Amino acid sequence: MKQALFDISDRLALVTGSSRGLGNALARGLAHQGARVILHGRDLDKVKAEADKVAQDTGATVEAISFDVTDANATKQALETLIDNYGTPDILINNAGLQRRAPFNEFDTADWDALIATNLSSLFYVSRALTPAMSERGSGKIINIGSVQSKLARETIAPYSATKGGVALLTQGMAADLARFNIQVNCISPGYFKTEMNTALWQDPAFNQWVEKRTPAQRWGHFDELVGTLIYLCSGASSFVSGQNIFVDGGMTSVV
Template sequence: MKDLFDIRDRLALVTGSTRGLGNALARGLAERGAHVILHGRRQEAADEAARILAAETGAQVDAVAFDVTDAEAVKATTAALIERLGVPDILVNNAGLQKRAPFNDFDPADWDAVLATNLSSAFYVSRALSPAMSERGSGKIVNVGSVQSKLARETIVPYAASKGGVALLTQGMAADLARYGIQVNCLSPGYFQTDMNQALWQDADFNAWIEKRTPAQRWGQVEELVGTLVYLCSGASDFVSGQNVFVDGGMTSVV
């Protein structure tokens, strides 16, 4: 059974992984022996994050920089990445953006930015890597969703729309790619204490609401996502595809 969850020496690209949730997910893979490629918009930041992660885990860590919202940049950079390191065994589409405003006041430019970063990027990066994965006959793609893939809240309409799209993108990709030995699944966190939502978990009223709304009565810690991620990236999930796995302390199960 232990071998089912073995991801040692697998090459894993995690987008948006120089800090925050993405960095925690990349760390979890690195600590279990994966060769991790950190990604960010700036090469200097990605290189520094890679240096730190390698020093702290002893894992093999590389870094790459490109704009996930630029389809041509994604195509060119991932092609160079494959030439340099090989075809990734694992892709984690984590890059994300949040903008908050009441619906009637939401700037269309911010809508475009959120949809491009959270949804279109997962399509661009997956589309750039999946042909080589298909040719090889294997691959694991994990798209990072959210409880907002299922539930909405005020002031974050574009975010909810994008994460709902990620869930259906996952199903559509699974329908097309499972025949090539590629499993595509969605990992949907509940409310976790990350950089992106720091203002929320430091707000006493919102913190009280989370504790009341979540059956586990607390925020999640990013390390608690790693076990599910490893499962979705390992041989244990070879017949699992198109699923949206919520790691949310029970939030989406109750009213």
Template structure:
């Protein structure tokens, strides 16, 4: 009987920004499929609580790590310690993200810096700290979390769109450099999902109506609907797939 190409049981996965929200759902999805998961966040209490919750719900081996993804030196030191303690991750999911909203003419430069640092620079810092060890081993999976906003602009979030567009190009650049080491690097770009970051939007009746009209699926996505794509990109089923941006958006980017 042929082995299951989607099997990730026993693989070690680090998911940044996974103590809550979309990242938490992704980490839980990997744990449900038998991966050993490392939860990440900035608050030790929140990370520990999330790790316990996922471990109790799935029976998986779950641990936690805390560091500021925007601090390159802290990322380096903490991930060096993580590798010494747990080994080299088989799977890295760069999910940590931040949203700030304001009209472009009023957007604060400090908010621009915060959005770019959290959404784009962090993916570079964390990947730069992990992928050399993956390359030395000769295998690895990196999944960056982009956004439908990497392809479609919307008012008040120009910096967010710029950061996610950068994530897509970073993905392609990483794939070009790392494929020779049997490291596949891909991007998942969600459409509109019911997450903590989007609370103000899905609680707005007018915006809900726009989403239902604009999206062929006529609804918001549920975070669990991202897990299947993640599993594919983290498994041997995608062994010759690299540098791709998969939009999980209910068809939004396919229509005008």
């Protein structure tokens, strides 16, 4: 009998920041493969409405949850309730993120603090709240969402790059601590995708041209091109893969 290496049917997955954009695409990818998915966002009504759409589109069981990922106590309380209601997630996708742009020497302190809180601290808070139950069970898959800026810098986004570099190294540290509990922790770092967060970029003809010239694939990525890597990292096929940062970027980080 063939082993279903990439089967994630009926596994419970929490995807933070999944009411729209890239996170929503990842959640839909999991749902299409038979996972039970919990969508998360800041506006519960919007998250519930989107959960209904994803369930209708995929036939999967989809739930909704809302809490502030930048608040450690609120996160802990919300995830305790989640475990009580649905059980311990098999899969955690740390996707919630924020972008702010300005020249480094003009960067606002409040924007710096918001980036650190949303892009890095939230990953720590959510993972810390769920991994004790995953460890007790003896299994878990955690996928952190990085960026090509985990490796490359670009003007006006130095603080964002710092947070995504932190995500990559926190992934390695988590893997070192959690592998003994059969929890694999990896990072997916997308290249340039047309998300709501970077609308100003893909609507700029000059920046479009730069992306196409800078990327060996000569184009922006499509959301569905992230799903294959995601399913691999969420499935039994990656049972001995941990602490890795996989760039899904059309070759951008491979060239100068």
